[in-house]
Amino acid sequence: xxxxxxPLPPTSLLDEDEGDTTRKPSRLARVDARAAVARSxxxxxxxxxxxxxxxxxxxxxxxxxxxxxxRPRSEIRTSGWWTLPWNPGLTLDNYQxxxxxxxxxxITYFVNSVVxxxxxxxxxxxxxxxxxxxxxxxxxxxxxxxFVAIFALQVVPIQVTLIPLLSQYVSWGIAGSxxxxxxxxxxxxxxxxxxxxxxxxxxxxxxxxxAARMDGAGHVKIFFQVLMPLLTPAIASFAIFQFLWVWNxxxxxxxFAGGTTDVAPLTVRVAELSGTRGSQWQLLSAGAFIxxxxxxxxxxxxxxxxxRGLMAGSVKG
Amino acid sequence: MNGxxxxxxxxxxxxxxxxxxxxxxxxxxxxxEGGGGDDAASDVDCTAFEQYGxxxxxxxxxxxxxxxxESVQQTDSYIPFEECTGAEIEYEGSREFEAQLPVRLQAGxxxxxxxxxxPGFLASMVADYPDAVVPAxxxxxxxxxxxxxxxxxxxxxxxxxxxxxxxxxxxxxxxWYSPQAFEDNGYEIPTxxxxxxxxxxxxxDDFPDAKPWCAGIESGDATGWPATDWLEDxxxxxxxxxxxxxxVNHEIPFNDPQVLSALETVGGILKNPDYVNGGLGDVQSIxxxxxxxxxNAIPDxxxxxxxxxxxxxxxxxxxxxxxxxxxxxxxxxxxxxxxxKPLLGGGEFVTAFADRPEVQAFQAYLxxxxxxxxxxxxxxxxxxxxxxxxxxxxxxxxxDKLSFDLLxxxxxxxxxxGSDQMPGAVGADAFWKQMTxxxxxxxxxxxxxxxxxxxxxAS
Numbered sequence: 001x002x003x004x005x006x007p008l009p010p011t012s013l014l015d016e017d018e019g020d021t022t023r024k025p026s027r028l029a030r031v032d033a034r035a036a037v038a039r040s041x042x043x044x045x046x047x048x049x050x051x052x053x054x055x056x057x058x059x060x061x062x063x064x065x066x067x068x069x070x071r072p073r074s075e076i077r078t079s080g081w082w083t084l085p086w087n088p089g090l091t092l093d094n095y096q097x098x099x100x101x102x103x104x105x106x107i108t109y110f111v112n113s114v115v116x117x118x119x120x121x122x123x124x125x126x127x128x129x130x131x132x133x134x135x136x137x138x139x140x141x142x143x144x145x146x147f148v149a150i151f152a153l154q155v156v157p158i159q160v161t162l163i164p165l166l167s168q169y170v171s172w173g174i175a176g177s178x179x180x181x182x183x184x185x186x187x188x189x190x191x192x193x194x195x196x197x198x199x200x201x202x203x204x205x206x207x208x209x210x211a212a213r214m215d216g217a218g219h220v221k222i223f224f225q226v227l228m229p230l231l232t233p234a235i236a237s238f239a240i241f242q243f244l245w246v247w248n249x250x251x252x253x254x255x256f257a258g259g260t261t262d263v264a265p266l267t268v269r270v271a272e273l274s275g276t277r278g279s280q281w282q283l284l285s286a287g288a289f290i291x292x293x294x295x296x297x298x299x300x301x302x303x304x305x306x307x308r309g310l311m312a313g314s315v316k317g
Numbered sequence: 318m319n320g321x322x323x324x325x326x327x328x329x330x331x332x333x334x335x336x337x338x339x340x341x342x343x344x345x346x347x348x349x350e351g352g353g354g355d356d357a358a359s360d361v362d363c364t365a366f367e368q369y370g371x372x373x374x375x376x377x378x379x380x381x382x383x384x385x386x387e388s389v390q391q392t393d394s395y396i397p398f399e400e401c402t403g404a405e406i407e408y409e410g411s412r413e414f415e416a417q418l419p420v421r422l423q424a425g426x427x428x429x430x431x432x433x434x435x436p437g438f439l440a441s442m443v444a445d446y447p448d449a450v451v452p453a454x455x456x457x458x459x460x461x462x463x464x465x466x467x468x469x470x471x472x473x474x475x476x477x478x479x480x481x482x483x484x485x486x487x488x489x490x491x492x493w494y495s496p497q498a499f500e501d502n503g504y505e506i507p508t509x510x511x512x513x514x515x516x517x518x519x520x521x522d523d524f525p526d527a528k529p530w531c532a533g534i535e536s537g538d539a540t541g542w543p544a545t546d547w548l549e550d551x552x553x554x555x556x557x558x559x560x561x562x563x564x565v566n567h568e569i570p571f572n573d574p575q576v577l578s579a580l581e582t583v584g585g586i587l588k589n590p591d592y593v594n595g596g597l598g599d600v601q602s603i604x605x606x607x608x609x610x611x612x613n614a615i616p617d618x619x620x621x622x623x624x625x626x627x628x629x630x631x632x633x634x635x636x637x638x639x640x641x642x643x644x645x646x647x648x649x650x651x652x653x654x655x656x657x658k659p660l661l662g663g664g665e666f667v668t669a670f671a672d673r674p675e676v677q678a679f680q681a682y683l684x685x686x687x688x689x690x691x692x693x694x695x696x697x698x699x700x701x702x703x704x705x706x707x708x709x710x711x712x713x714x715x716x717d718k719l720s721f722d723l724l725x726x727x728x729x730x731x732x733x734x735g736s737d738q739m740p741g742a743v744g745a746d747a748f749w750k751q752m753t754x755x756x757x758x759x760x761x762x763x764x765x766x767x768x769x770x771x772x773x774x775a776s
Contacts, residue, residue, distance in 0.1 A: 033762055074634060077613065103392075107634040166424035175426050255420060258380075260409050272384040272412050278536070279631040280386070 069094055069285035076282055094286035098273060101283070104261045106290060113247060113265040113294075115178060120185035120246045121239055127186070128193035129235070133223050135194070135207060147198065153191040161187075161308050162255050169256065178263055180256045186191040193238055200234035201227060206244060236305030240298065247295050266291045326614050365687045366401035368456070369678035373403035377679045380421075380428035381665070382414035390700065394692035398682045404675050415745075422446045427670035430679065433482050434665045435717075435737035436472045437744050442668070443475040451669045453479045454677040460684035464704045473666050481666035482684040485692075486703040488720040489546050489626040489661040489734065490553075491647035495615050504621075506648045508655045510554060521591055521623050528595035531620035532603045532609025534753060541749030542736065543608045544756060546661065547587065547624060549735040552579040553659035554652050554723055558730045561659075565735040565771060571743070580755075580762045587756060595620025604757030616644055619632035624650060626663075627720040631699050639698070640715045647716055649723060660723055663734040664703065740774050747772030 058231060067081040070090045079087055099106045134140075135147050165184060167174040212226045250267040257263040270287040274280045383391055388410045395406045409428070411417060415438065421427050422442065427449055433439045441449050453461070453473075461470045461482045473481035473722045497643075499506070502523060507513040520529040534543045553561050556575040564576060586592050587603060594602050596614025597599045603611075609632040612623035616637060623629075627647070630639045637644040652658050667683045669676055682688050686706025693700070693707060698714030701707070712718045723729050737746035747769045755765040 077610065102390050115497050137725075163420055163423050166420065166426060170424055170426045175424075254411065254413055254417060258409055258411075258417075260407065268411075273412070275385065276387045276410075276412070277609065277628060277631065278607075281607075281609070 042162075065285050066289060069289050073282040079172055094283055095290070097280075098283045098286040098290060102269075106266070106287075108261055109264060109266045109269040110290075112261075112263060113267075116181050116185075116253065116263075116265050117243060117246045119178075119182045120189075121242045123182060124186045124189035124193050124242060125197075125235060125239060128190055128197050129223075129231070131190075131194045132197035132201050133219070133227065135198050137222070138219070150191050151195050154195070158188050158252070162251075166256060175256065176260070176263065178257075181263070182251060184252050184256050185242075185249070188252070189242050189245075193242070196238055197231070197234060200231060202231055233305045236302050240302050240305075243298055244295050247291075363397075363401035365685075366398065366682075369398075369402050369682065370674070371403060372675045372678060375404045375673075375675035376407055377404060377430065377676055378407040379409065379430045379432070380414065380418065381408070381410050381432040381542040382412065382434055383432065383665075384410040384412055387699070390692065390696045393695040394688060397687070397691050398679065402675075402678065404679065406679070418442075419445075422449050422670070429669065429671045429676045430674070430683075431668050431670065432665040433481060433664070433668045435734060435744070436666065437738045437740060438670060439473070439481055439533045439666055440475050441741060447538060447671050451479055451672045452673070453482065453669070453680065456677065456681040457482055457684050460681060464684070464686060464706045466703070466705075466731070468731050468733075469664075469703050472664075472738075481668040482680070483703055484665040484667050484683060485700055486720075486724060487626050487628050487662055487701070490550055490650040490659070490723075491625060491627055491629075491716075491720075492650050493612055493615060493623040493625055493629060493645055493647045494621060495618065495644065496641060497644065497645050498615075498618050498621060507651050509651050510653050511718065513651055517586070517592055517622070524618070524621075527614075527619045527621070528591075528593055530593045530622050530624075531595035531597055531611055531614055532587060532593060532623065533597070533606030533608045534603055534756065535605055535607045536609075539745070539749060540604075541751075541753040543611075543625070544583075544587070544603075544734040544752035545744075545748050546626070546734065547583050548576075548580055548659045548752065549732075550624070550650055550659075551583050552576065552735070553661060553730075553732055554657070555579045555582055558659055560731055561735065562734055565738050567739075571770035571773060572763070576766055578760055580766060581711070584755075584762060588759075601757055601759075604753055612645075627701075627716050628699055630714065630716050643715075649721070656728075658729045660729040661725055661730060661734060662724065662729045663737055742774050743769060743772055 064081045067084055068076055070092070071081065071087075072083075072089055072091045072093065075087055075089050135143060136151075165187075166175065170178045174180055206224060209222055209298075212222050217226070247265075248267060249265075252273055253263075253265045253268055253273075257265075270284070270291050273283045273287045341406075381388070381391070388408065391410075392406070392408050395408075398404065399406060415434075418427075418433075418716050419442070423446075428506055433442070439450075460481055461473070461479060463626075465483060469486075470479065473479055473483065498504075502520075504516060504519070505512075507516050517529040520527075532543065532547075534541050536542055549561070552564065552575075555578060556564070560569070560575055564571070564573065569575070588600050590600055593600055594606070596617060596619030597603075597606050597611065608625075609629070612620065612629065612632070613627065614636075615622035615623060616634075633639060633645055639645055649658075649660075667680055669680050683706075686704055686708075689702045689704040689707040690711055692702070693711035693713075696713070698717060700754075701712060701717045701724070703724050705725055707721065709718055709721050712721055724731065736748050738744065739748065751765045751768045753759070754768075755761040755762070
């Protein structure tokens with residue numbers, strides 16, 4: 001069975017059923033009308049103006065930070081970044097110093113960050129997909145209670161788990177390695193990941209899954225060939241969330257891995273960039289931008305999935 | 318530079334997880350710099366290290382609040398120990414040290430050695446985790462008694478047991494000034510408190526557009542600490558060292574009348590619109606100006622006096638020379654009279670959480686003059702120790718030399734930073750916040766002290 005053939009049976013069934021064909025157009029028309037109203041409201045020039053103003057207001061601090069990161073220390077101290085046209089002294093020293101100024105170059109921490117982030121995104125998503133499928137499409141006793149229990153886990157703040165988890169890791173003898181960071185991020189991400197992916201999966205019309213089952217597909221086939229293609233936006237949007245959270249995380253890395261160069265991610269280094277007593281503060285803006293580059297690329301690259309993923313939940317209905 | 322590169326090779330070896338012999342590491346370092354590592358090894362005189370024995374293949378983890386670039390000087394100063402004994406030091410610095418160390422202790426994952434910057438923190442760790450903190454071994458006790466004054470040894474002692482020895486030291490009773498400005502205007506370095514106030518008034522009259530003093534107490538989540546130093550310094554001068562000790566140990570209440578009069582004296586400068594805030598704004602601006610940015614008006618002669626520790630030297634613009642005949646320098650914050658010389662300072666304490674022989678050996682090394690001298694040699698500026706075996710000729714910055722002279726001069730009465738000795742709820746919380754409110758919100762003297770007294774833990 002190919003992907004294209006999967007949605008066909010329900011469509012042909014609908015065509016034969018007269019009651020459905022009459023109701024369907026009217027409902028679609030209502031949705032269309034609502035969408036048209038929303039579109040005209042959203043595309044009025046005033047709305048655009050407000051949107052642009054908000055976008056500018058939100059971008060100004062980032063832009064100021066970017067300008068500051070290129071200015072020499074004495075300039076930053078004596079004048080604001082907006083005086084750039086009158087004080088055109090720009091330098092790459094801050095970047096040079098932030099990247100290569102310490103005994104361990106920032107590249108090492110960059111690599112650590114990547115090594116931490118990729119498994120910490122892939123592991124929870126893989127596990128959550130399986131769990132979400134079971135909770136959504138496999139009928140077993142206590143399913144609702146289990147789902148609520150997982151959902152409720154989101155209430156536990158990660159701060160209260162830090163010390164118990166760390167003592168556990170210490171007694172297992174794995175503290176201070178990548179393993180504990182991957183494990184911890186997976187633990188913290190799973191409740192939300194299962195919840196979100198479960199809701200996306202529930203949104204897929206049951207007839208689709210039933211039709212596949214009628215055609216003789218088992219759970220594995222349904223999961224990989226029917227559901228997975230439809231879930232891509234949901235997976236991508238959760239992957240962005242998880243990526244940003246892990247990439248920007250300082251607390252988990254600092255507590256479980258510590259600050260040694262073997263395992264410390266970029267955030268740990270950037271937090272210490274200004275020196276013991278904060279005298280190297282001019283490096284912070286450059287360090288922040290170096291750390292920001294990767295999430296920015298990931299976000300821009302996956303943006304279309306992100307929007308589609310958010311829509312996937314809202315348009316239905 | 319040489320040391321920096323060599324250090325990197327150690328870290329690389331650690332990263333590979335291989336406990337290589339140190340000779341090998343030195344050789345691998347030599348690959349990219351033409352055998353420089355071998356030359357350095359033969360330079361080190363290992364006779365002083367024989368007492369520590371052969372520690373080949375042993376690793377000692379060190380956890381501190383000292384991060385780069387200062388940590389490079391730390392790790393460089395361990396090289397003689399590493400090369401002579403064969404042990405390897407795994408250094409980890411974090412600015413979150415004070416929050417993370419209790420977490421590690423509670424989770425059973427302590428480092429072998431930590432440098433604790435506050436005696437109060439040390440005391441609370443001994444109280445909370447009596448099994449985790451290991452008392453100092455005999456070799457360390459001997460070193461402490463031989464090379465440190467009784468006062469310093471006492472700060473590392475909890476309930477009669479010596480736990481920690483001092484590592485670095487700093488001196489806080491300094492007033493930074495511009496020697497050029499003083500020379501141009503014929504100002505003299507004041508030697509009594511009254512002279513200081515007279516000088517302040519003279520500057521005020523001579524420069525109506527400038528202000529004599531400048532200050533800033535903003536320091537992230539530790540905002541307010543420079544103001545606590547002000548109060549402690551003045552407290553030592555108006556009430557004396559004995560009352561200061563009683564105040565720090567809470568034998569007299571925090572809002573005792575003697576503290577109130579000290580705070581009024583501080584307010585006479587910091588809350589006097591005629592005296593502050595040179596080049597920065599009004600009295601309230603003190604609360605929002607970053608402490609390490611607050612004296613920048615001194616070279617511009619918009620501000621003339623700035624009370625700050627010797628480590629403020631790292632904050633000056635690189636183009637300024639710190640020297641008595643340079644652009645900026647500091648004089649001793651005078652006492653009530655020329656003979657009354659209290660000295661406020663601070664430092665870190667080497668605390669051990671393991672009693673393995675290599676850890677004890679490293680602890681002994683850190684309390685020895687060999688280490689103090691090795692550290693001074695690799696440090697450009699901004700470090701000194703209270704170790705009397707330290708050779709002052711090795712200190713490279715004039716202000717460090719001056720600090721060391723004051724620390725080792727018996728006519729000065731040394732007292733450790735009071736807020737560092739108080740319980741955390743006061744010394745690292747209420748004291749900071751109330752002093753910030755005292756300046757930023759113009760809270761009254763009495764209310765400020767009452768609020769801090771109320772925050773003192775009951776036990």
